[in-house]
Amino acid sequence: MTTLQKTSPARFHHIRVLSDQPERLVAFYERMLDLRVVGRDASGIVMTGPARGIIVGNAGSDDAPYYAYAVRDRAALDRLAQRLGAHAVDVSTLDDPLFEAGAVRFADPQGRRFVFGVAKAAPGLEGAPARLQHTVFQSTDLENVVRFFVDAVGFTLSDEVVDDDGRLMVAFLRSDDEHHTLAFFRGSRDEWDHHCYETNEWNDIRDWGDRFAQAEIPIFFGPGRHGPGNNLFFMVTDPDGNRLEFSAELERVDADKAPGVWPQSERTLNSWGRAWIRT
CATH class of the missing domain: 3.10.180.10 (2,3-Dihydroxybiphenyl 1,2-Dioxygenase, domain 1)
Incomplete structure (x- = not known):
């Protein structure tokens, strides 16, 4: 049986959350998880740390939270997109600040949003291992x-x-x-x-x-x-x-x-x- 583990291994890479008080949440992740703000764009406040990342959006926005997985290269992402298409999953592309262009987005049967993409090179950041x-x-x-x-x-x-x-x-x-x-x-x-x-x-x-x-x-x-x-x-x-x-x-x-x-x-x-x- 063809699985991600065999053909396109994917690791959990980052999350996008929505908050009524985004600056308070950003301060928590800076202080407690050694994350650093590396950008601010339409998706929210972008934070990265050693092998972890989070995007904090405003709860008043029309967008939704999502959960992002990284595959190793574009070929792996293309294989996943083809698989999703073969199962009639509605797929769109997304400009995600922590992924290369062309990340794919889809929803599960209950509407949760997931994003798969190829991770951008991350800056060397120090912090406790997690x-x-x-x-x-x-x-x-x-x-x-x-x-x-x-x-x-x-x-x-x-x-x-x-x-x-x-x-x-x-x-x-x-x-x-x-x-x-x-x-x-x-x-x-x-x-x-x-x-x-x-x-x-x-x-x-x-x-x-x-x-x-x-x-x-x-x-x-x-x-x-x-x-x-x-x-x-x-x-x-x-x-x-x-x-x-x-x-x-x-x-x-x-x-x-x-x-x-x-x-x-x-x-x-x-x-x-x-x-x-x-x-």
């Missing part, structure tokens, strides 16, 4: 959304979490060799759940925890270890309430490995203790 690695959503139409990303886009199902009746509750999807770069939880609302920064080791988790502690920003979930992905983690929120995860030791997965199946339980989401169960 590369942008995955994003997660809650969905009221889980099966249909997962089918779209697997069949039309080419993600691979790494693990699924099911309830006692065998109903799918969580799907972890990969677009490269890492366990997941995208995931969906079954929820009562359709909303952005969180985005995650992958560090190098456990000591980095400690150091990030200390940084947030010094700023008096409390951890609301973790520290712990997830079952699917086997990664260490903790979560905090930014001033707009967006959830950020910091992770280490995320599992790498062979391209042809069959998906795992996990029971819906606190231990699945946090083998160390209590978990945040979406409803």
Whole structure:
């Protein structure tokens, strides 16, 4: 089966968020994540850091947030565009300040916007290790959304979490060799759940925890270890309430490995203790 992992590996590259107080959000990401403002344009305030980026737009604009993945070259992007076209996905181009010209944009069945492109050369920026690695959503139409990303886009199902009746509750999807770069939880609302920064080791988790502690920003979930992905983690929120995860030791997965199946339980989401169960 042709997948992104095999033919056009894609990594989660940056996000575009909308804020009622964009300057406040920019100040948070400057202070806490070592991001720097590198431009301001119609898309918003453009920020980059070591292996991470964010565009902060004004919530009063007519545009929408989106989630951007980088492929290695134009040929890989063309292959993805052809695949999307073959599945009758409506694709348009987008001028994204962090991608080369010709990035492609599309929406999933529930209207979330995704952008794939070839990353521009990034300036050498210093900061604590934490590369942008995955994003997660809650969905009221889980099966249909997962089918779209697997069949039309080419993600691979790494693990699924099911309830006692065998109903799918969580799907972890990969677009490269890492366990997941995208995931969906079954929820009562359709909303952005969180985005995650992958560090190098456990000591980095400690150091990030200390940084947030010094700023008096409390951890609301973790520290712990997830079952699917086997990664260490903790979560905090930014001033707009967006959830950020910091992770280490995320599992790498062979391209042809069959998906795992996990029971819906606190231990699945946090083998160390209590978990945040979406409803």
